Amino acid sequence: MGEICVKVSSGATPLAGRAEYYKEGTVPWLRTQEVVWRDIWETEVKITDRALKETAAKWIPENCVIVAISGATAARAAVNKIPLTTNQHCCNMEIDPERANYRYVFHWVSANYERLKSLGQGARSDLNAGLIKSFPIAIPPLAEQDRIVHVLDKFDALVNDLSIGLPAELAARRKQYEYYRDRLLTFEEASA
Template identity: 65%
Template sequence: MSQIEELIERLCPDGVRHSRLGEVGVFHRGNGLQKKDLTDHGFPAIHYGQIHTFYGAWTRETKSFVPPEMAKRLKLAEPGDLIIATTSEDDEAVAKATAWIGNVPTAVSGDAYVFHHELDPRYIAYFFQSTSFQNQKSRYITGTKVRRISGDSMAKIVIPVPPLEVQHEIVRILDTFTNLEAELEAELESELESRRLQYKLYQEKLLTPSSDTHWSTLGEISTRVSSGATPLRSRPDYYEDGTIPWLRTQEVDFNEITDTAIKITPRATRESSAKLIPEHCVIVAMYGATAAKVATNLIPLTTNQACCNLQIDPSVASYRYVFHWVKNQYQRLRGLGEGSQSNLNAKKVKSFPIPVPSLREQERIAADLDTFDALVNDLSSGLPAELNARRQQYEYYRDKLLTFKELKS
């Protein structure tokens, strides 16, 4: 029997009290502190945005400070209090919390609540990460673009309240898990970066042509080169209930296109220059932030006018090989662009050179690069999948530790 099991068997064998957060503490809203007020020294301060981007489940030190005179006008969190970011554009991040376990009070910004309570601060911080808390809070989130939750709503959320000795042991276990996860993540990220570097070197080697390789251009190995169009935005009948995928350059990012964010109607394709292109084209973004990036489409679709769509001649070249070549040449192709965003045009894309070995050799090169690419980048294979699996394992044990039978009254 583990230590936590022994404690539960000795201290709460029949279950534990389940209480609303409002019964074990009080919520106070932060005030006044804005990001521009933060300094590198002075009185400790936590801005709600930093809870989303910087802090973990608990902290002893603050990243930022405010002038001591300003701190006198601000809401303070005392050591042991929970600080909660109550707004976000993402529901999952609403009510992200960190326990303040420093030795002195800290100032807290608006769009944050301070929860003063009677529990182990790290126990309640871990509870705010749990599936139980996430499920309960979802019914209280309000707002459209900016999503938020109030202190009154959080006060209704139910938390199991085991004896403090059990809370301390749960915290010890979860702190250990958290440290192990952080160490593993750093190790795997380092390994992943090594794989990326290895892949880059391997890619360069595979795509370096031999001296007798025939050279051509992207235009010459294509049966058709086209761009698309943007159907009039003032025509709702071009977009409402649309079923035809319409690709924009911001979706072109060295990837395979299997769907698009916007669909257009058959009428839009008839009355504009946004025409369907077949699957397995090589699509190059010509201007905008993604200029010179490349994608391939696994579905027939239409594109906007900033896409240069290369329908590769299958008797001459493998579209996957062409995709990898253009991807590898991103910096060189982008360098041909003009203006602050390195804008290209169809003429420059069509005239861009490409080595053309035998089809068999192209297919071998493409297959090798596809395999290595998946190993490095795909969450369903290789190191990212291992990291994701470990996170899921941690979340499972965290939820299990924070689940208790309710004590019958």
């Protein structure tokens, strides 16, 4: 995967005991427990501009594929839909758009979760940037990646977006009900 990235980075955790790094913070800061196979539009925790200046925390642009590298969350993936910062347990991959569709990479990592997770090392089965960068990925032509992404994103929306999936499911069940209602309540006239 490293060959399709413009940049691979990790973040940092500003010292928790320093209120000036967190109090009234406005900089989105992502922790691995929020990396759960979805798009990230906001973070639970914010850090301050001072934390950015005084620690190794740094901005990553939107649409990076983020892979958790630590413990129970290792190998889970997400895509940040806003610029944000992350802790050091996130491997942030900025995908080269000339080589790969970032959504395709996200779906690939998600589909290969068990395989990637099995590469974990140590007592906590941690991953690292080197393991992730060397993880193989099939790279079809961009047009095919786009087609795959279209199908998978549409399916994901049907399954996970209540405003799309639930109405579609209700409509399907309504048609099914009407079909069986009509079949069960339609009787042939008895011949006399």
